Structures are given as C-alpha cells and as structure tokens.
Amino acid sequence: MSWRELAQALINGSLLGGVYGGVAMGLSLVLGVLRIINLAHSAVLIFGALVYWELVNGLGLDPLLMILPVAIGGYLFGLVVHRGLTQYLARESDSTVLLGFFGLMVVIESIAIMIWTTDTRTVNIGYLSDVLRFGGIGVPVARIVAAVITVVVLVALHLFLTRTLTGAAVRGMAENPDVATLVGIEVGTLSRRIFAVGIALAAFGGTVLSLVQSFNPQEHVRWLAWAFLVVILGGLGSAMRTLVAGVFVGIFETVVGLLVPFQYTYLALYALLAIALLVRNEGLGAVRLRTI
Amino acid sequence: MSAEPEPKVTEAPVEDIALAGARATYRGKKLPAWVMPVIALVILGALGVLGLVTDMGMLTTLTSVLFYMVIAQGWNLLGGYGGYLNFGAAIFAGSGAYAAAWLSNEFGWSMWQTFLPAAIAAVLVSLVLGYATLRLRSHYFAIFTIVFTFLAMVIVKNTPALGGSLGLYVFLDTDLDARGLALLFYYSLFGFAVLATVVAYFVDHSNFGYALRAISEDEPAAQVLGVKTVSVKLRALVIGAAFGGVAGSVYAFQTGYIEPAGTFSLDLALDIVLVCVIGGLATWVGPMIGAVIVVVLEQWLRVFVPRLEFFGVGVPAEANRLVLGILLIVFALFIRRGIVGLFVERRGRRITV
Amino acid sequence: MTVAQTATTAPELVLDDVTAGYFDHDIVLDGVSMRVTPGKVTAVLGPNGSGKSTSLRVLSGFLVPRQGAVRLGDEDITHLSPGERLARGVAVLPQGRSVFPQLTIDENLRLGAWQLRKDKARLEDAVEAMLDRYPILRPIRSKPAGALSGGQARLLEFARTLILDPKVLLIDEPSVGLAPVLVDEVYEELGRLKEEGRTILLVDQNVQAAVGLADYVYTLAYGRNHLEGARDQFAGELDSLIKQWLSL
Numbered sequence: 001m002s003w004r005e006l007a008q009a010l011i012n013g014s015l016l017g018g019v020y021g022g023v024a025m026g027l028s029l030v031l032g033v034l035r036i037i038n039l040a041h042s043a044v045l046i047f048g049a050l051v052y053w054e055l056v057n058g059l060g061l062d063p064l065l066m067i068l069p070v071a072i073g074g075y076l077f078g079l080v081v082h083r084g085l086t087q088y089l090a091r092e093s094d095s096t097v098l099l100g101f102f103g104l105m106v107v108i109e110s111i112a113i114m115i116w117t118t119d120t121r122t123v124n125i126g127y128l129s130d131v132l133r134f135g136g137i138g139v140p141v142a143r144i145v146a147a148v149i150t151v152v153v154l155v156a157l158h159l160f161l162t163r164t165l166t167g168a169a170v171r172g173m174a175e176n177p178d179v180a181t182l183v184g185i186e187v188g189t190l191s192r193r194i195f196a197v198g199i200a201l202a203a204f205g206g207t208v209l210s211l212v213q214s215f216n217p218q219e220h221v222r223w224l225a226w227a228f229l230v231v232i233l234g235g236l237g238s239a240m241r242t243l244v245a246g247v248f249v250g251i252f253e254t255v256v257g258l259l260v261p262f263q264y265t266y267l268a269l270y271a272l273l274a275i276a277l278l279v280r281n282e283g284l285g286a287v288r289l290r291t292i
Numbered sequence: 293m294s295a296e297p298e299p300k301v302t303e304a305p306v307e308d309i310a311l312a313g314a315r316a317t318y319r320g321k322k323l324p325a326w327v328m329p330v331i332a333l334v335i336l337g338a339l340g341v342l343g344l345v346t347d348m349g350m351l352t353t354l355t356s357v358l359f360y361m362v363i364a365q366g367w368n369l370l371g372g373y374g375g376y377l378n379f380g381a382a383i384f385a386g387s388g389a390y391a392a393a394w395l396s397n398e399f400g401w402s403m404w405q406t407f408l409p410a411a412i413a414a415v416l417v418s419l420v421l422g423y424a425t426l427r428l429r430s431h432y433f434a435i436f437t438i439v440f441t442f443l444a445m446v447i448v449k450n451t452p453a454l455g456g457s458l459g460l461y462v463f464l465d466t467d468l469d470a471r472g473l474a475l476l477f478y479y480s481l482f483g484f485a486v487l488a489t490v491v492a493y494f495v496d497h498s499n500f501g502y503a504l505r506a507i508s509e510d511e512p513a514a515q516v517l518g519v520k521t522v523s524v525k526l527r528a529l530v531i532g533a534a535f536g537g538v539a540g541s542v543y544a545f546q547t548g549y550i551e552p553a554g555t556f557s558l559d560l561a562l563d564i565v566l567v568c569v570i571g572g573l574a575t576w577v578g579p580m581i582g583a584v585i586v587v588v589l590e591q592w593l594r595v596f597v598p599r600l601e602f603f604g605v606g607v608p609a610e611a612n613r614l615v616l617g618i619l620l621i622v623f624a625l626f627i628r629r630g631i632v633g634l635f636v637e638r639r640g641r642r643i644t645v
Numbered sequence: 646m647t648v649a650q651t652a653t654t655a656p657e658l659v660l661d662d663v664t665a666g667y668f669d670h671d672i673v674l675d676g677v678s679m680r681v682t683p684g685k686v687t688a689v690l691g692p693n694g695s696g697k698s699t700s701l702r703v704l705s706g707f708l709v710p711r712q713g714a715v716r717l718g719d720e721d722i723t724h725l726s727p728g729e730r731l732a733r734g735v736a737v738l739p740q741g742r743s744v745f746p747q748l749t750i751d752e753n754l755r756l757g758a759w760q761l762r763k764d765k766a767r768l769e770d771a772v773e774a775m776l777d778r779y780p781i782l783r784p785i786r787s788k789p790a791g792a793l794s795g796g797q798a799r800l801l802e803f804a805r806t807l808i809l810d811p812k813v814l815l816i817d818e819p820s821v822g823l824a825p826v827l828v829d830e831v832y833e834e835l836g837r838l839k840e841e842g843r844t845i846l847l848v849d850q851n852v853q854a855a856v857g858l859a860d861y862v863y864t865l866a867y868g869r870n871h872l873e874g875a876r877d878q879f880a881g882e883l884d885s886l887i888k889q890w891l892s893l
Contacts, residue, residue: 095377102379102620221439225442267446
C-alpha cells in the first residue's frame with residue numbers, strides 16, 4: 001500500500017463516512033429521544049432511495065433538487081406511521097414495539113419489492129459523475145456532494161437540538177417525559193414530529209447513499225447493520241457524535257478494504273460492532289426513569 | 293422547626309406498591325387446567341396419525357407445520373417467556389442445515405448422524421451470539437439478531453468449503469421411495485416436535501420458566517431478586533438454538549439443496565415470530581396452534597394471491613409477505629397475547645395517561 | 646414579576662369525591678374530597694399507601710379519575726392535561742429529583758417557562774426574575790443541572806415551578822431523599838412561599854414540619870378521607886396520629 005493509496009482511502013473513506021452519518025442519524029434520533037428502536041429504518045432508507053431513483057432516473061429530474069422532496073415525503077410518511085402505529089406501541093413493552101416495527105419493516109420491504117422488484121439499482125447522477133483529481137488522488141464529485149449535503153443537514157440538526165428552546169424541549173423529553181409533560185411541553189405532538197423527522201432522515205439517508213452506492217431492496221438489512229454500528233459507536237441522539245462515528249466507520253471500511261480482500265471488510269466491521277457493543281454496553285443502564 | 297427528635301415516617305412511594313401488587317395480579321377467565329394439554333395432545337395425535345394416511349401434497353404441508361412447530365417451541369423460550377425477541381431464527385436453523393450438509397458431503401453421514409452435530413453447531417453459534425448480546429437490553433439484542441442473520445449469510449457466502457454463494461447439494465443415500473423419504477422427514481420432525489413440546493411444557497411449569505417470565509416483566513427487579521438473568525437467558529437461547537439446528541438438518545436433507553441467501557433470510561424469522569405471536573407468546577401450546585394457522589394461511593395465500601389482479605396486472609408473490617407483515621402489526625397492536633392468551637389469562641392493564 | 650397572587654385572585658382547587666386507580670381493577674382513591682383554599686397552605690398527610698401522592702397525581706393531571714371531578718374555580722378540569730392545568734395556573738413540584746440533568750440550569754428554567762416561548766421578552770424576564778430570586782443559581786447558570794448538589798437542584802426545581810408565577814402550587818414530598826441539613830432549607834423556602842400568600846397544597850410525610858406550615862390539614866387512610874381540620878386542631882394530636890400510622 002502506497003502513501004497515495006492511503007491518502008485516497010482516507011479521503012474517500014471520510015466522505016463515505018459522512019454519508020454513513022446521514023444513514024444512521026434517523027435511527028439514532030428515534031432511539032435517543034423516543035427510546036424506540038426503529039427496525040424499519042433501513043427499509044425506509046431503501047424505499048427513499050427507490051423513490052429518489054424513480055424521480056431521477058425515471059422522470060429525469062435533477063438529482064440535487066430531488067433530495068428535499070424525498071425527505072419531505074419521509075416526514076409525511078412518518079407522521080402517518082406515528083399516528084397509526086407508533087403512538088399506540090410507545091406505551092407498551094419493548095417486545096411489542098419490536099414486533100410492530102418488524103412487521104412494518106416487512107410491509108415496507110414487500111411493497112418496495114412489489115413495485116421495483118429485487119433488481120440492484122444505480123442512480124443516474126448525470127453531471128455529478130465527474131471525478132476530481134488532485135495529484136493522482138481521484139475523488140468522485142457525487143461523493144463530495146453527498147458528504148457535504150449530509151454534513152450540512154447534521155450540523156443544522158445539531159444546532160436545532162442544542163441552540164433552540166424546542167431543541168432543549170426535545171432533549172428534556174428524552175431525559176424525562178413526565179417532567180416535560182409537567183412544564184407543559186406537548187409530549188405527544190413533539191414525539192410525533194421527532195419520529196417523523198427520524199423517518200425523514202432515513203429517507204434522506206437513502207438519497208445520499210444512492211448517490212455513492214448501488215442498492216437493492218432485498219439487502220436493506222446491510223444498511224441497518226451499518227446504521228446500528230454507527231449508532232453504537234456514536235451514542236444516542238447527538239448529531240455531531242453520529243457524524244464522527246460515521247466518518248470513523250467510513251475510514252475503517254476503506255482502509256481495511258486496502259488490506260484485505262473486499263468480502264472480509266464486512267467481517268472486520270462486524271468485529272468492530274461486537275467490540276463496540278461489549279465496550280459500550282449501552283444496555284440496562286439506559287432504562288428510563290419515571291419520577292412523578 | 294424544633295430541635296427535639298421527632299418520629300419520622302419513611303415510606304416507599306405508594307405507586308410502587310400499587311404497581312407491584314397489580315403486576316402480580318392476573319385476572320381473567322381461567323379455563324380448566326386440562327384444556328391446554330388436551331389441545332396439545334389432539335394436535336400432536338392428529339399429526340402423528342395424519343402422516344400415515346394423507347397424500348403427498350398434504351404431507352408436504354404437514355411437514356412444514358412440524359418444521360415451524362419445532363423451531364417455534366424452541367424460539368418461544370427466550371422470545372416468548374423471556375421477552376427477548378429474536379429475529380435470527382434462520383441463524384440457528386441455517387447453522388444446523390449447513391453443518392448437516394457439510395458432514396453429509398464431506399463424510400457421507402446420514403441424516404440421523406447429523407442431528408447431534410447440527411444441534412451442536414447451532415448451540416455454538418448461539419453461544420457466540422448470546423455472549424455478545426444478552427447482557428444488553430432486549431431491543432439491542434433484537435436488532436443484533438437481524439444484523440447477525442445478514443452476517444451469517446456473508447460468512448457462508450465467502451466460505452468455499454460451504455459452497456460459497458453457489459450453495460451445497462445434499463444427498464441422502466437411501467433406497468426409500470419418494471413417499472418413504474417424505475415420511476422419514478415427517479416423522480423425524482414429528483419426533484422433535486413432541487420433544488420440543490415436552491421441553492416447553494416443563495419449562496412452562498418450572499422455576500426456569502418463572503425466571504424467564506420475571507425477566508420479561510421487569511429485568512432489573514429479577515436481577516435484584518437473585519435471578520442470574522444472563523445465564524437464564526443464555527440457557528433459553530441455547531435450548532432454542534438446538535431445536536433450530538435439528539430442524540435445519542432435516543430441512544437440508546429434505547430440500548436437497550441449500551444456498552446462503554435463501555437459508556439465512558429474515559423470512560424464516562417472520563414465520564416463526566408469527567407462529568408464536570398468533571398462537572400466543574409465552575404459552576407452551578401457542579406455537580402448536582400458531583404453526584397450524586400460519587402454514588394454512590401461507591398455503592392459502594400461495595394459491596389465492598396469484599389469482600388476484602390489480603387493474604389487469606397480476607399481483608407479485610411478495611404480496612404474501614405483505615399480508616404476513618400486516619398480520620404481525622395487527623397482532624402487535626390488538627392481540628398481543630395471541631389466541632391462547634385470549635383464553636388463558638389477562639394481565640392487569642395500566643391505565644394512567 | 647413574581648408578585649405573588651393574592652387570595653382574592655387565586656381560584657379554589659377542589660378534588661370532589663374522586664375514585665381512581667392505576668390498573669383497571671384496583672382502587673387507590675375511594676371517594677376522596679379536598680379543597681385547596683386560596684392564599685392558604687393545605688397539607689395532606691397519611692401513612693404509607695394511603696393515597697396522598699395519588700391525590701396529587703389526580704390534581705395535577707397525570708391520572709384521570711374513574712369517578713369524581715377536579716375543579717379550578719368554576720371550571721371542571723378533570724380531563725385537562727398537566728400542561729393545560731399549568732396554563733390555568735396550577736404548577737406541580739414533583740417528588741424526588743426532577744431536573745433535566747443533561748440540560749443546563751438556564752435551559753431547565755426556560756423549559757419551565759415553555760408556555761411563554763412565543764413571547765421572548767417575557768420569557769427572558771421570567772428567567773431573570775428566578776435568577777434574582779435564587780441568586781445562587783446565577784453564576785452557574787450554564788452548567789448542566791446534573792452537576793448540582795441536592796440542595797441546589799431543589800432550588801432549581803422551586804425556580805422552575807415558580808417561573809410562571811402559578812396561582813396554585815402542588816408540592817409532593819418536598820424533603821424526601823434530601824440530607825437532613827437541606828430539609829430545613831426546604832421548609833424555610835416553603836415558609837417564604839407561605840408568607841408571600843401563595844396557595845399551596847403540600848403532600849408530605851414529614852408530619853411535624855407540614856403541620857407547622859399548614860393552615861388546614863387533611864389526613865387520608867386506605868384511600869379515603871380520614872380526618873380534616875384547621876391546624877390548631879391537629880397540633881396536639883400529632884404524636885398519637887404518627888403512632889397510629891406506624892402501627893398500620
């Protein structure tokens with residue numbers, strides 16, 4: 001491995017990792033704030049990517065302009081899912097929530113395959129398909145664009161969560177929903193919006209991911225694994241730590257990819273996941289306390 | 293305040309007491325104790341006799357019922373009683389199937405000889421999974437089982453000894469005719485179904501079963517009460533994995549060909565979860581009833597869906613899974629205790645805002 | 646800001662013949678009634694499990710009663726949420742630690758004034774007023790509340806509860822879990838609130854201290870009204886009451 005290869009891997013890996021931050025953010029937000037593990041996260045992600053593919057490849061619309069509509073579609077879908085499913089499950093045991101969301105995952109995946117079949121698809125990125133070269137290092141423009149957009153979105157989310165009163169309300173609700181209710185925060189409404197934002201972020205993650213990778217509705221679980229890894233490494237609900245964790249995973253993946261044959265990078269990443277789980281042990285400590 | 297010592301009334305919050313009391317209280321219409329065992333015996337008895345008298349098509353259907361029953365009874369121990377949902381049913385069945393296929397190809401072992409190794413393979417895999425994840429909260433465990441299913445597929449795909457992505461053919465060296473072979477698979481699974489049901493019955497009535505229920509109700513409290521929660525969960529997982537492994541072995545010989553994407557798919561997890569949820573989580577008869585219902589439903593969908601037309605276009609086969617997914621959501625929302633749960637016991641429901 | 650409500654403007658809060666429980670088959674409160682008189686401190690006492698905290702949950706809107714009503718002045722507020730009750734001037738100081746530990750003191754106060762969020766100037770004034778009232782919080786206002794000591798956290802909780810200048814204060818076990826030194830501080834603060842003429846319902850296990858503050862006392866037993874009366878009627882009976890409760 002030459003220095004140039006390494007530099008290339010680092011640059012491409014960080015850009016890819018930025019996108020991974022976007023892939024994971026919705027999962028992290030919903031888990032961190034609402035304590036719901038959204039098993040349907042990756043199904044929504046791929047559904048978003050497929051809708052995006054349809055808009056860009058099918059209708060020939062501009063790839064950059066179509067990201068927002070897909071995210072808005074995700075938001076509206078999230079509102080519907082919360083109204084019909086999540087709000088009833090949220091009061092029940094963990095296992096009931098998991099059953100419901102596993103069912104939702106199957107439903108979304110089935111619909112995606114019914115509409116778009118199991119073919120692997122690539123978004124036609126058109127004018128983004130150039131490769132920039134700096135001294136022998138090639139960086140695809142689409143990858144830069146996807147990473148920059150993701151960083152902008154995550155920074156905006158970070159500022160919202162840390163600098164606004166509504167953001168403080170979201171964090172307060174995550175810490176103690178009962179006290180949040182007590183001070184008059186409309187916990188139900190706020191939960192619904194946060195859930196919808198989480199789904200919107202999943203759909204958004206699908207669009208930026210599809211700018212840099214091919215995808216296949218049958219293998220969406222792969223992205224659930226990636227998102228889960230980023231969430232475990234980055235912790236819950238923090239946009240900046242999710243971004244950093246995503247970049248770490250991206251770099252890890254590309255650098256390991258230099259050292260071992262492609263298929264073994266999966267194994268290395270899973271080993272990383274196992275280690276992260278054992279070290280972080282986010283488990284029983286995160287039991288929610290109710291004070292009133 | 294005056295400085296003199298005063299009697300101090302310390303108290304536990306009244307809500308805790310009320311909650312603990314209500315948690316312990318089960319209320320509802322109780323069926324006589326003999327009803328469930330009779331249902332179980334009727335189902336097993338019918339399956340035992342039907343294998344000898346039905347035609348081949350029906351035999352295949354009933355074989356699926358038994359296949360689901362074996363895996364679901366095992367799955368229900370941790371997933372139902374323990375409340376740790378496991379979406380990785382395919383991991384254990386797949387490990388068993390691959391162990392059996394490999395031993396058969398490599399050393400020419402017969403199906404009987406592979407049962408024990410298949411169970412051991414599944415148990416070893418479950419120990420790896422369990423040690424890595426069972427200290428975590430149940431929803432982390434659940435998501436990890438999904439991820440692990442995918443990982444198992446990736447590993448097998450990249451292991452040439454296991455046929456890589458091409459898969460393995462599995463031959464059974466026998467002079468049985470087609471029906472004899474089908475009966476061999478059928479009664480092997482029948483034997484395991486009886487065994488799994490007996491195990492489930494005893495777990496249901498043992499301290500082990502109560503420990504699992506306690507974990508499901510309130511794990512920190514169970515821990516405080518001295519339940520070795522991790523070890524209890526691990527044992528439940530391992531027993532379930534062993535049944536998954538042997539069922540996988542029969543599956544490998546029955547289909548004659550296994551490949552990674554089909555073997556390690558979430559479809560099996562969906563089926564098994566549905567079997568337990570429809571029948572009744574944490575009941576020893578539920579998986580038997582659920583297995584019958586799910587197989588009948590899937591058969592019916594397989595016949596019915598291709599006949600559907602939507603604006604003149606045929607409906608893709610994926611509609612089957614769509615229906616199953618919707619069914620799972622419906623049960624999660626409205627019928628959480630499944631069919632058996634409707635008749636056996638009803639838990640006090642919390643009604644605060 | 647923070648001019649206390651006088652007795653004439655504060656409405657009376659009434660719990661009227663309330664039956665309530667947490668599950669569909671238990672009864673924690675069985676026909677309990679009480680009135681929180683404007684400008685007075687009303688104490689609710691009782692042994693373990695007598696329904697004190699549950700009464701407060703019904704009054705604050707966390708538990709909808711099966712029968713009976715909660716009224717504020719002329720308005721039936723039985724089915725209003727805690728937030729809607731807060732908007733009508735009923736604030737709650739819950740039992741135990743209730744700060745948001747990862748949020749700063751400033752953010753905790755601002756969330757206390759969440760209902761003023763559309764009126765930036767009033768919100769800022771309210772926060773400043775609370776920092777004036779509890780000056781010890783001002784220099785550390787940007788620290789996370791989780792870093793506060795037990796006494797400081799309690800003051801922050803008082804501040805968060807008072808920031809909207811509520812008409813009625815519902816206070817649940819204010820001294821539970823605090824070090825004995827801090828307990829006195831808490832009752833000093835409660836005394837100050839009483840002097841300001843605020844309307845207070847105090848649910849307490851610290852019988853001596855509560856009766857010391859109260860104008861009127863209710864006692865509950867087994868989820869029912871037991872005794873009630875003005876403070877003077879109780880002062881002599883405290884010892885026998887406590888003995889009776891301990892033997893329950």
